[in-house]
Amino acid sequence: MTKNFNFIEKLRETGLRPTKQRVKICEVLFNRDKTFHFTINDLVKKISEELNEKISLATVYNTVHALQKKGYLKEISINSDKSYFDTNTTTHHHFYDEDTHQLIDCDENEIENVNVKNNITGKKINSVEVLVRVASDNQNQN
Amino acid sequence: MTKNFNFIEKLRETGLRPTKQRVKICEVLFNRDKTFHFTINDLVKKISEELNEKISLATVYNTVHALQKKGYLKEISINSDKSYFDTNTTTHHHFYDEDTHQLIDCDENEIENVNVKNNITGKKINSVEVLVRVASDNQNQN
DNA sequence: ATTATAAATTATAATTATTCTAAACTGTTG
DNA sequence: CAACAGTTTAGAATAATTATAATTTATAAT
Incomplete structure (x- = not known):
């Protein structure tokens, strides 16, 4: 929509x-x-x-x-x-800000095509999505 | 461990x-x-x-x-x-079988390095992980 | 238009995963 | 072995989500 x-x-x-x-x-x-x-x-x-x-x-x-x-x-x-939930229903990648718990869409060209060389036998791939977790530079999480 | x-x-x-x-x-x-x-x-x-x-x-x-x-x-x-939870604590990718709800580790060489070209300003990347969702070939999910 | 009916809405109860609590117990240190 | 802090435990509390059953609404048929 x-x-x-x-x-x-x-x-x-x-x-x-x-x-x-x-x-x-x-x-x-x-x-x-x-x-x-x-x-x-x-x-x-x-x-x-x-x-x-x-x-x-x-x-x-x-x-x-x-x-x-x-x-x-x-x-x-x-x-x-x-x-x-996400109103963008296309297969796409995300940044997740671990400080603010915000989810941000990746621009299409920010991550190049992910190449999956093998697959589970008898299955088809429904989606391939990347999650990039980021946090502010000075923060340690222990 | x-x-x-x-x-x-x-x-x-x-x-x-x-x-x-x-x-x-x-x-x-x-x-x-x-x-x-x-x-x-x-x-x-x-x-x-x-x-x-x-x-x-x-x-x-x-x-x-x-x-x-x-x-x-x-x-x-x-x-x-x-x-x-996963006993494999290294950064690695997964297959997720949507039929059986099973999570399967990817072999290192099954997915080549993911190249993240841009990043959120002022943040450092903590991890880049791929999730490949698979399901049996004949199954439709509506 | 009116009515019949199947679908949707609603408040509330039930369920599920997880966290909290406070008392009893146990591992460690001296 | 006594003291104390860290753990375990059952059960209560919380939070997200789903189920229930009565009421309401959209639509199709009259």
């Missing part, structure tokens, strides 16, 4: 009923310039900031998972204690 | 008291041929299979975290709902 889309139509085409809540959530998620990296909590916070209406936590979970299943959101694993 | 180590001495050197429980856990973790990828639950199961004694869940958590802090275990993020 892209910015300023007709979310009602798009949702319907996708096989998801365009409910008030879903349309609002799509607006919050996709009407932005940059990709949005978020946890469910971030999203709930954004929703209550940007809208008057409140949307139930269960609905936020349901909708995010529905959008993910349909390929409009992607789950990212960096941290085991929370789920991060 | 490596296979058949004198864990009592090793723990003491590391600054961890070699308690009965810690030594047992080290045996389960490190007396193996291959690296061991596990969740806390896997480890608890292995402990009750391989030992008679039972070790409290809190102790297993404490010990795993202590060993991780000291650099004998490494946490891997694939899945947000559980923490995976």
Whole structure:
């Protein structure tokens, strides 16, 4: 989904009923310039900031998972204690700032193609993604 | 830590008291041929299979975290709902089998050096790791 | 339009992984 | 072997997520 889309139509085409809540959530998620990296909590916070209406936590979970299943959101694993989602659903790489716990998309040309020479027999490769963990120069983590 | 180590001495050197429980856990973790990828639950199961004694869940958590802090275990993020740990603490890449939820180490030469051309200003790169997600050829995930 | 119905929303309860707590126990040092 | 700090433990607390069941809503059929 892209910015300023007709979310009602798009949702319907996708096989998801365009409910008030879903349309609002799509607006919050996709009407932005940059990709949005978020946890469910971030999203709930954004929703209550940007809208008057409140949307139930269960609905936020349901909708995010529905959008993910349909390929409009992607789950990212960096941290085991929370789920991060990404509005950029293409295969791409990330920087993870261990100081601020921020996830940053890599520009396509910042990492050159990763060459996987062997594969597990009988399996196909679904994705190849790189995580670059960074931290401020002077910090030691023991 | 490596296979058949004198864990009592090793723990003491590391600054961890070699308690009965810690030594047992080290045996389960490190007396193996291959690296061991596990969740806390896997480890608890292995402990009750391989030992008679039972070790409290809190102790297993404490010990795993202590060993991780000291650099004998490494946490891997694939899945947000559980923490995976790895007895191979070097920077290395993984295959993740999405059918069986198994994590498999890449051989060093299976993926050639990943070249990160740019970095976040003022930060140093701590690690660059690749996750290759694979699944059986005929499976669709919708 | 109205109605029927299947799908979605909601508040709340349940579940799961993990962390905290405080009391009992154990390894080490003198 | 006594003292003390570090560990273990069961169980309580917390946090993220999922399930439940009643209510509401979108859509299709009338």
